[in-house]
Amino acid sequence: MEACREESQVKLLGWRRSPYVTRVRIALALKGIDYEFILEDSENKSQLLLQSNPIHKKVPVFFHNGKTLSESTIILEYIEEAWETKAPNLMPKHPYDRALARFWAAFVDDKLLPSVWGLLKWQGEEQQKAVKESLANFSLLEEALRTSSCSGKAYFGGDEIGLVDIALGGPLVHIKNLEKVINIVLVDPVKLPLLSAWMARFSETDELKRILPDPADVFEYLSAKRAKVMSTLPGI
Numbered sequence: 001m002e003a004c005r006e007e008s009q010v011k012l013l014g015w016r017r018s019p020y021v022t023r024v025r026i027a028l029a030l031k032g033i034d035y036e037f038i039l040e041d042s043e044n045k046s047q048l049l050l051q052s053n054p055i056h057k058k059v060p061v062f063f064h065n066g067k068t069l070s071e072s073t074i075i076l077e078y079i080e081e082a083w084e085t086k087a088p089n090l091m092p093k094h095p096y097d098r099a100l101a102r103f104w105a106a107f108v109d110d111k112l113l114p115s116v117w118g119l120l121k122w123q124g125e126e127q128q129k130a131v132k133e134s135l136a137n138f139s140l141l142e143e144a145l146r147t148s149s150c151s152g153k154a155y156f157g158g159d160e161i162g163l164v165d166i167a168l169g170g171p172l173v174h175i176k177n178l179e180k181v182i183n184i185v186l187v188d189p190v191k192l193p194l195l196s197a198w199m200a201r202f203s204e205t206d207e208l209k210r211i212l213p214d215p216a217d218v219f220e221y222l223s224a225k226r227a228k229v230m231s232t233l234p235g236i
Helices: 019-031 047-052 072-082 095-120 125-147 163-169 172-182 193-203 215-232
Strands: 010-014 036-039 061-064 067-070
Touching: 010 019, 010 047, 019 072, 019 163, 019 172, 047 061, 061 072, 067 072, 072 095, 072 163, 095 125, 095 163, 095 172, 095 215, 125 193, 163 193, 172 193, 172 215
Parallel strands: 010 036
Antiparallel strands: 010 061, 061 067
């Protein structure tokens, strides 16, 4: 797999604020893989984006030796397999543990994030419903930290950051700032001590500080989206 080690052939198309692009940047940073970051215009999609991801027309798009991939978790698994000799390992070695990692990464995308993003869209009873669902999903992650094979470890991946950590860590800045925008605590340190500690630990990881989106920029972005939604609601 010598071609996979030609890091000069690695490119990533995206914008810095995207939590899904952030996931890929985290994996590349942890693996120590050099790459070209091509900034996409979030308002006007480029021809490169439309041509390289014609189905979803979304970032991130990952380029390696002339081939393209989209969907952040798929890209994460590709990076792990293509650079499997580079530490750290993003996936566990045991097949069962690998399956669990995929399950919880899918849980973040399919259950947690839809409920969290929904908090921006609703007001009143609908928002309370989204809050309840979000809190339940965060509680499930707390329980996963408490009872899974990573129990007592620093990360979902054990002693090192792994697939699930990256899946949740990519949107971490957005989650924190969403709490401020809607004035609701989603991860209470008293009720969810393990998850709260994980969030602090992940945010303070030296390799990731320069990669995670600027909190002020994310806050401004989410505030604008919330204001736009509120302006369309009846009676607002």
